[in-house]
Amino acid sequence: MDEHIKIGDVAPRVQYVADGAQASFTYPFPIFEAADLEVRLDGLLLATGFAVTGAGTSAGGSVVFDAPPAPGRRVTLRRNLGVARTTDFQENGILRARTLNDELDYQVAALQEMQDGLGSALRLDPAEVGGLAPLPLAAARANRLLGFDSTGGVALVDRGEGTISVPFPGAVPRTVEDKLAERLSARDFGALGDGAADDGPALQAAMNAAAASGKVLEVGEGTFRTTMPLTLPGAAAGLSMRGTILYAGPPGHAALTLGDGGAVDNQRKAYLGLSVFRALQSDWLDEADIGIRLRNINESRVEIRRAERFTIGVQLVGDARGCEDSDLHYGRIVDNRIGLDLRTLTAGGWMNALRHHGGHFACASATNPGMGRFGVRLSAAPGAYRLHNANLFHAPAFELQRQGTPGTVDAIPFLIEVDGRGLVARGVRMEACSPFVARHTGGFSDAVYEVAYVGAYGFAGCGVDYAGATRAGGTVLPLHQAAAALGTPRLVAEASSVRARAFRWDGSATGFEGLAVLSGNPAGPPATLNGFCFPGLSSIALNADTVTLPTSRALAFVVDCTTCKEFFLAAEGSGLRPVAMQFDAAEAVLDGTASVLWSNMNAVWQGAPSHWWEGNADLDGLVGGLALNRLQRVTLAPQAAYAVIGVRGGHADAGLKSLRLYVPATEAPMVLAGGGRAWGTRELAASMPYTLPSVAAGGSATQAVTLPNVQSGDLVQAGFAGQASAFLDWSAAVTTTGASGTVTARAANRHATLAVPSAAVAGTLFVRAIKPRA
Template sequence: MDEHIRIGDVAPRVQYLADGVQASFTYPFPIFEATDLEVRLDGLVLSAGYAVAGAGASEGGSVLFDAPPATGRRVTLRRNLAVARTTDFQPNGVLRANTLNDELDYQVAALQEVKEELGSALRLDPSEVGGAATLPLREARANKLLGFDSTGGVTVFDRGEGTMTVPFPGGIPRTVEDKLAERLSARDFGAIGDGTADDGPALQAAMNAAAASGKFLEIGEGIFRTTMPLLLPGAAAGLSMRGTLLYAGPGGNAALTLGDGGTANNQRKSYTGLAVYRSLQSDWLDEADVGIRIRNIDACKVEIRRAERFTIGVQLLGDARGCEDSDIHYGRIADNRIGLDLRTLTGSAWMNSLRHHGGHFACSSGTNPGVGRFGVRLSAAAGAYRLHNAHLFVGPAFELQRQGTPGTVDAIPFLLEVDGRSLTAQGVRMEACSPFVARHTGGFNDARYEVAYVGTYGFAGCAVDYAGATRAGGTVLPLHQAAAALGTPRLAADASNIRARAFRWDTTATGFEGLAVLSGNPTIPANTLTNFCFPGLSSITLNADTVTLPTSRALAFVVDCSTCKEFFLAAEGSGLRPMAMQFDAAENVLDGSAPLLWSNMNAVWQGAPSYWWEGNADLDSLVGGLPLNRLQRVTLAPGAAYAVIGVRGGNAASVLKSLRLYVPATEAPMVLAGGGRAWGTRELSASLAYDPPSLAAGASAMQAVTLPNIQNGDFVQAGFSGQASAYMEWTAAVTTTGATGTVTARVTNRHGSTAIDLAAGTLFVRALKPRA
C-alpha cells in the first residue's frame, strides 16, 4: 500500500457495458476503504456479489463479480465517501505529515465527488448572480406544474393556466393541460406494467377514454398483465404499444380486440407495436381463443410485433362491413394453431385487397404435437361471404414443426377454405413444414406461391394439396429450380393444325395423327384405355381448314401421368368443352371416386358409359365478360397413371382448329400414340416368317399376310429381310378389308433366263392411311 494516497485529477466515477463474459472491472480513482466504493448495475446499488481490490492505492483497483453481469447491463463504479473528519489534531501535539496528507486527501476526494454531482444538477448560469431559484413551499406546489415566470424565476402554474407556443411561425398559445391531452397514456389511468399487477381495469379505462375523446392511446414500456379481455372501440384514433400485454384471463376470448363489430367502420387507423402473449399455452381446441382480433379495417396501417400461445394468433374479422386496402406488418406469430386468420362473419362482409408484410409463423416442437397447425387461413363462417380477393404476402417465413417425416400431423403454411381470386405469396420460406405450401378446400382461383427456400426436403415438397377443392387454383414456383424454368411451361404435345392431321381410317371413320378419338357413348362396354381410345370414328366433319366436333365426339392426347399430375390445355376454336379421363397403372378406367380439378370451372362427372370428367363451360365462354377459360389447368387424382386430355364438341357447330398440351417446366411426360397403340397413327404393319419358292425366270409367287383394319385405298408395300436379289421384285395389294383384313405380297423373278431361289427370311407388309 502507498505511504499515503495521492489524489489526482481523475473523475471518481467510471461506467462499463457488460458483455456477459467479463467479470472484473477496474476503477482508475483511489479509495480509502473497500466500503468507499459504490457498485451499481443498471442504477441498482449492490451490497453483495462482488469483491473490491485496491483500496488505499493511488492508481485505483478493480471489482470482481461472483458471476459476469449479463450482456447489455450497465456497470457503474463510483466513489462515495462519508463527509466526516477522519483525524483530530491535539493542541501543542505533534503534527505528523502523513496524518495531515491523509486528511487533505480525504477532503480533496470528497470535493471531487461534490464537483461530479454538481455537473449533473440544474443550476443558474454564473452570470445570473442572485437569480430566484428557490422552489415554492410544498403546499403551494402540490398538483401544480413547475415553470418560470416573466423574470425567469421558478414558479408554479395550474394545468389550465400557463400557455406555451411552438417556436415556429403561426404557432398558437396552448395550455399545458391541452398539450398533455393530445395523447392518452395507459399510465394516466393507473396501469403499472410490472408483469405482476392486474392492469386490465386500468387499460380498459384508458381504452374507453380514448374512444370517448377520439384520442390516440399509448401503452408504454413494460409487461401489462390483464385478467380480462380488452376492447379498444373503433372511435379511438389508434393505438401505439411499446410494451407487451400478458393475458392471464379466461380462455375462449380475444385478449385484445381493435374496432367494433356490427356496422362500425374502422377506417384510416394506425395500430403499431401490438404485442400480446398468453400466460398459459392454449390447447388449441377453442377457436374463440384469439390473441389479437382486428375488425373491419379500411385504409389502415397495422404493426404486430408479437402474438403467441393462442389458438388463433391474429384474426382479421369482417362482419357487417369488411377488411380492405390496408397494410399489415407481422413479427413473431408463434405457438398458435392458426397464426393468421382472415375471416368473414356475414354475407355482407368482405376480405379484399390486403397487403401482408413479413411474419415468422412458428411453432415449438413440443407445443401440442398431435394437433395440425397452419400459418395463414382464409375462412368464412357458415353463410358468410366466401369471395376473398387480392391478398399479397411478401416474405413470410413458416417454421411450423411437423411431427415425424414426412409428417404425421398437418403443418402447412396456407389454408384456403374459401372461394375468390388472387393470392400472391412472394419469397416464402418453409422449414419443418408438411410437403405442401398450401391446402385448398374450396374454389379459390389464381393463387401463386413463390417458394424461396425449403429447408427440410432437399428442395422438394412444396406443392398444393387439393382436399375437396373444386378448382385447381394454385401455382407453385420453386425458386431453387433452374431460373429459366420459372413461369415457363413445357410444350408436351402439339397439334397446331387439326385439319392437316386428319386421315381416312375406313370408309366412314376419320382418325387424327397423334390423337385419340373418343365417343361419349361407346356401343361396346369399355373399361380400359385401349377400349376407350379409338383410332378413328364417324360423325366428324372435315371443313376446309377446321374440324367440326359433335357433342358425342372428343379429340384428346393420351399421356403417361404417373409422375406429372398437372397439365395445361389450350385449344383454338369455338364451342369446345374440356374433357379428361383417368386410368390406373393397369390401364383400368378410374371412376368418380377419383376426382380431378379444372382451374377456372367446375369438374362434372359424366359417368358410364363415357367415364370422363368435363368442365361445366366451354373454353370460349366469358366469365364476367372476360375470356378467362381459354387456358385450363387440369390437376389429376393422385392415383392416376394414364390420362386422356382433350376437348369435345360443346354444341352441334363446335369447331376445332388446334390443340396443345403443356406441363410445368420440371416435367416431361410421355405422349402415347402409334407404336404399340392403335390410335394416332396412319401406318399399319405386319410380318411373318417366309421362305420364297424357287422361281423360274418371269415366274411369280404370292403370300397373304393378315393386317387388321386395312381398307381399300390404303397405300400398301411389301419388303423382305432375307437374301437380296436385284431381280426379285416385291409388290403388295389389299386382298380383304376389315378387322381381319389381309394384304397379299407378290414376288416376281425379273431375270430373263435364270431361276432364283431365295433363302428364308421375314416378309413385311406396310399400309399407310390416306390423308382425308
Template sequence: MDDHIKIGDVAPRVQYQADGVQTAFPYPFPIFGPEDLEVRLDGLPLAAGFVVTNAGASEGGSVVFDAPPRAGARVTLRRDLIVARTTDFQPNGVLRARSLNDELDYQVAVLQEVKEGLGNALHLDPSELGGTTTLPPRAARANRLLGFDSLGDIATFGRDEGLMTLGFPGAVPRTVEDKLAERLSARDFGATGDGATDDGPALQAAMTAAVASGRMLEIGEGTFRSARPLVLPGAAAGLLMRGTILYAGPAGQAALTLGDGGAANNQGKRYLGLAVLRAVQSDWSSEADIGIRILNIDACQVEVRRAERFTIGVQLAGDARGCEDSELRYGRIIDNRIGLDLRTLTASAWMNSLRHHGGHFACSSATNPGLARFGVRLSAAPGAYTLHNTHLFVGPAFELQRQGTPGTVDAIPFLLEVDGRGLTATGIRMEACSPYVARHTGGFSDARYEVAYVGTYGYLGCAVQYQGATRAGGTVMPLHQAAAAIGSPRLVAAAENIRTLAFRQSISVSDGIGFDQMAVLSGNPSGPPSTLNGFCFAGLNLFTLNADDVGIPTSRALAFVVDCSGCKEFFIAAEGTGLRPMAMQFDGAEAVLGAGSPVLFSNMNAVMQGPPSYWWEGNADLDSLTGGLMLNRLQRVTLSADAQYAAIGVRGSSAAAVLRSLRLYTSALHAPRLLFGGSRAWGKREYTASDTGWTVPALAAGATATYDVTLPGVRQGDFVRAGFAQSSGFQNGGVVFHAAVGGTAGTNQVRVTAQNISGGSITLGAGTLFVRAVKPRL
C-alpha cells in the same frame, strides 16, 4: 426630377392578393430609389424577378413582375430605408433649400416606418398609465409560462396553471393537461407494466377514454398483465404499443379486439407495435381463443410485433362491412394453430385488397405435436361471403414443425377454404413444413405461390393440395429450381393444325376418322369399356372435315393420352369455338376411375359425366366470356392422386363446335410420356410387319408367287408396300414384290406377290419379308 419629392401622409406599406393574371402592383408612397422598396411574396422577400418603376416620384409607382404571381398569393410592398446620415452641411457653405428638403424628407420617411413598426408591436393602450411591462429576470421566468396577473401586469406561472397557446398561427388556448392528453397513455390510468399486477381494468379504462376523446392510446414499455379481454372500439384514433399485453384471462375469447362489429367504420386508423402473449399455451381446442382480433378495417396501417400461444394468433374479421385496402406488417406469430385468419362473418362482409408484409409464422416442436397447424387461413363463417380477393403476401416465413420425416401432422403455410381469386405470395420460406405450400378446399382461383426456400432435410416439394376443392386455382413457382425453366412451361403435345392430322381410320367403324398422336373418345361407348384401351378409339365417325378446321360433335372428344404417374398438373390451350375441356383418368392397371377421383379445372367447375363416358368436363366453353374476359382460355387441369394415365383434351359443346389447334403443357419440372401408336391403337397412321416364314419358290420367267402377311389394323384403301431381304445371293433385278390389302382371311392381312420379270428362272429361297401400310390423309 424637376419637382421636389413630397412625403405625404401615406403608410409605407401596401398588400395585394394575386389573381394569377395581374403582373403590375402599385405602391402609393414615394421612394428615393428602387433599392428602398422591399417586395415579399407570401411573406418571403424577393431579390429578383420584378422591376420597380417611378422611384423618386411623390405619387409612388409600380412593381412589375416578370411572371404573374400564382392566384391567391399575398404580395407585400414595403418601404425599407437605410437609417444613416449620408450627407453633411459644410460650415460657411451655401445652404441650398433643395438639399435641406431632401434631408428632411428622408427623416420623415424613416419616421413613418418607425411609426408603422410601433403600431404592430405589443404595447399598452394609450389610455393606460403605469403597470409593470418589464420581463422578470431570466432565472425567474425559466421553465415557466408567461402571462398576466389580476392587474394586467406581466407575470409567470407554473406549467400546470392556466391556459397555454403554442407559438403557431391559429393555435387554440388550452391547459397543459389538455396538451399532454392529446395522446393518452395507459399509465395515466394506473397501468403499471410490471408483469405481475393485473393491469386489465386500467388498460380498459384507458381504451374507454380513448374512444370518448377520439384520441390515440399509447401503451408504453413493459409487460401489462390482463385477466380480462380488452376492447378498443373504432372511435379511438388508434393504438401505439411499445410494451406487451400478457393475457391471463379466460379461454375462448379474443385477448385484444380493435374496432367495432356491426356497421361502424374502422377507417384510416393506425394500430402499431401490437404485441399480445398468452400466459399459458392454448390447447387449440377453440377457435374463439384469439390473440388479436381486428374488425372491419379500411385504409388502415397495422403492425403486429407478436401474437403467441393462441389457437388463432391474429384474425381480421368483417361482419356488416368488411376489411379492405390496408397495409399490414407482421413479426413473431408463434405457437398458434392458425397464425393469421382472414375471415368473413356475414353474407354482407368482404375481405379484399389487403397487403401483408413479412411475418415469422412458426410453432415450437413441443407445441401440441399431434395437431395440424397452418400459417395463413382464408375462411368464412357458415353462410358468410366467400369471394375473398386480391391479397398480396411479401416475404412470409413459415416454420411450422410437421413433426418428423416424413411429417406426421399437417404443417401447411396457406389454407384456402373459400372461393374468390387473386392471392399472390412471393418470397415464401418453408422450413419443417409439409410438402405443400397450400391446401385448397374451396373454389379459389388465381393463387400464385413463389417459394424462395424449402428446408425439409431433403427437398420434398411445395405443391398445392386440393382437398374437396372445386377449382385447380393454385400455381407454385419453386425458385430453388432454375427460375428461367420454371417460368417457361413444357410442351407435352401439340396439334398445331388439327385439320392436317386427320386420316382415314376404319378399324373401329368403316367411315372412321383418326388423328395423328391423338385418341378419339365417344360420349356413348358401347359396353361400356372399362380400360384405357377400350375407351380410346383409333378413329370414329361424325367429325366434319372442313377446309381448315374440324367440326367436333357433342358425342365426340379428341384427347392426348399421357402417363401422369409423376405429374398431375397440365394445361390446355385450344383454338376454336364451342369447346369444353375434358379429362378421363385411369389407375395403374389402366382401369377407368370414376367420381371418387375428381379432376379440377382452374377457372370453371368440373362435372363428372358418369357412365358410359366416364370423363370429367368443364361447365363452360373455353372461348366463353366471364365478365367480358376470356378467363377460360388457358385451363389448368389437376388430376387426382389416384390417376396414373389420363386422356386430356376437348369435346364439342354444340353442333357448331370447331377445333383448329390444341396444345398440352405441364411444368418444366416434368416430361410426361405421350401414349400413342406402338401397342396402342390410337394416333397411329403407319403399320408395319415383318415375316420370315416365306421361302419364295423357284420362279420361271414371268411366273409369280403369293404370300399372305398378317398386319393388324390394315384396311382396304390403305397404301401398302412390301420388300424382301436375304442375307446373301439376292438377285435384285429379276424379282419385284407387289402388295395389296387382302388375303385368305381378308381383314388385317396384306397379300404380297413376287413376280419374276427377268427372262430366265430365279430361285430366291428363304428371307425376311417387310410390309408397310399407311392410312390415307383426308
C-alpha cells in the same frame, strides 16, 4: 302498439354496476322504438352487442347484452328522443284521440329528458332574480378559467400556471396542461406494466378515453397483465405499443379487439407495435380463443410484433362491412394453431385487396404435437360472403413442425377454405412443414405460391393438396427447381391444325394423327385404356379448316401421368367442353372417386359408359364478360398413371381448330400415340418370317401377311430383309379388310433368263399400310 302507451312520472335514465354475470338490465321508463334507447358502458356509447326489448310498452323493458359486462363496469340506460313533430293534424279533419295522445306523450317524454338534463346542469337558485351574462368570446377566454366576481357575475380568472413553447421559430405558447393532453398513455390511467398487477381495468379505461377523444393511445414499455379481454373502439385514432399485453383472462375471447363490428367502417387507422402474449398455452380447441382481432379495417396500417399461444393468433374480420386496402406487417406469430385468419362473418362482409408483409409463423415441437396447424387461413362463417380476392403475401416464413418425417400431423402454410381469385404469395420459406405449401378445400380459382426455400427434415416437396376442392386453383413456382425455366411452361403435345391431321381410318370412321378419338357412349363398355381410345370414329364432320365435334365425340391427347399430375389444356374453336379420363398403372379406368379438377370451372363426373370428367362450361364461355376459360389447368388424382385430356363438342355445331397441351417446365411426360397403340397414327405395319423361293425368269411369288385394320384404298408396301437379287420387284395389295385384314406381298423377277434368287433365301417379310389423309 296494441295498447296506448302511458308516460308516467319516471326519470328517463337508470344506471347499474355490472357484476360480471348479469347480462339483462331493465329500464323502467317507456320508449317508442328500440332506437330511442341509448346504451353506454362507462360512458362509452354502444352501437352493437345488445338487444332491446319492451319498446312501445308503458312499463319499459330490458337490455340484454350478448355477453355480461365485466365486473365494475357502469351500465347507463337513457331515453334519447329526437325533437320533432311525429304527426300533423289536418285542417277541418277528424281529431282522433289516439293520435293526439301519441303526440302529447311524445312531447311529455321529450320534456322529461330536458328536465333530466337540466338537473345535471349549473343554474341559478329560483330565489335569485335575473340571469347571468353570456360567456366572453373564445379569444378572451382562451387559457383562462371561468369564475364569478364579487357580485356573482361571470368573470375570467387566470389559470395560475405558466406556459411553454417548443424551441422553434413561430412556436405559440401553450399551457403545460394543453401540451400533456396531446397524447394519451395507458399509464395516465393507472396501468403499471410490471407484469404482476392487473392492468386490465386501467387499459380499458384508457381505450375508452382514446375513443371518446378520437386520439391515439400509447402503451409504453413493460408487460401489461390483464384478466379481462380488451377492446379499442373504432372511434380511437389508433394504438401505438412498445410494451406487451399479457393475457391472463378467461379462454374463448379475443385478448385485444380493434375496431367496431357490424356495419361500422374502421377506416384510416394506425395500429403499430401490437404485441399480445397468452399467459397459458391454448389447447387449440376453441376458435374463439384469439390473440388480436381487427374488425372492418380499411385504408389502414397495422404492425403486429407478437401474437403467441392462442388458437388463432391474429384474425381479420369482415362483418357487415369488410377489410380492404390496408398494409399489414407481421413479426412473431408463434404457437397458434392458425397464425393468421382472414374471415368473413356475414353475407355483407368482404376480405379484399390486403397487402401482408413478412411474418414468422412457427410452432414449437412440444406445442400440441398431435394436432394439425396452419400458417394462414382464408375462411368464412356459414352463410357469409366467400369470395376473398386480391390478397398479396410478401416473404412469409413458416416453421410449423410437422412432427417427424414425412410428418404425422398437418403443418401447412396456407389453408384456403373459400372461393375467390388473386392470392399471390412471394418468397415463401418452408421449414419443417408438410409437403404442401397450401390446402384448398373450396373453389378458389387463382393462387400463385412462389416457394423460395424448402428445408429441415430434407426436401419434402411443396405442392397443393386439394382436399375436397372444386377447382384446381393453385400454382406452385418452386424457385429452388430450375427457377430460370419456370416462366415458360413446356409444350408436350400440339395439333396446330386439327383438320390437317385428319385421315380416313375406314369407310365411315375418321382418325387424327397424334390424337385418340373418344366416344360418349362406347359399347361394352370397355374397361381399359386401349378399349376407350379409338383410332377413328364416325359422326365427325370435316370442314375446310375446322372439325365439327358432336357432343358424343371427343379428341384428346393420351399421356403418362405417373409423375406429372398438372397439365394445361388450350383449345381454339367454339362450343368446346374440356374432358379428362384417368387410368391406373394397369391401365384400368378409374371411377368417380378419383377426382379431376379444372382451374376455372367445376368438374362434372359423367360416369359409365364414358367414364370421363368434364368441365361445366365451354372453353369460349365468358366469365363476367372475360374469356377466362380458354386456358384450363387440369389436376389429376394421385392414383392416376395414365390420362386422356382433350375436348368434346359442347353442342351439335361445336368447331375445333387447334389443340395444345402444356406442363410445368420441370416436367416431361410421355405422350402415347402410334407405336404399340392403335390410335393417333396413319401407318399400320406387320412382319413375318419368310423363306423367299427361287423365282423363275419373268415369274413371281406371293405371300399373304395379316395386317389388322387395313382398308381398301390404303397405300400398302412390301419389303424383304434377307439376301436377294436386285432383279426382284416387291409390291403389295390389300386382299382382305377389317380386324383380320391381310396384305398380299408379290415378288416379280425382271430377269429375262435366270431364276432369282438362285436358291431359296430365309429372311423377314415386312408390309405396311398408310391411311390416306381425309
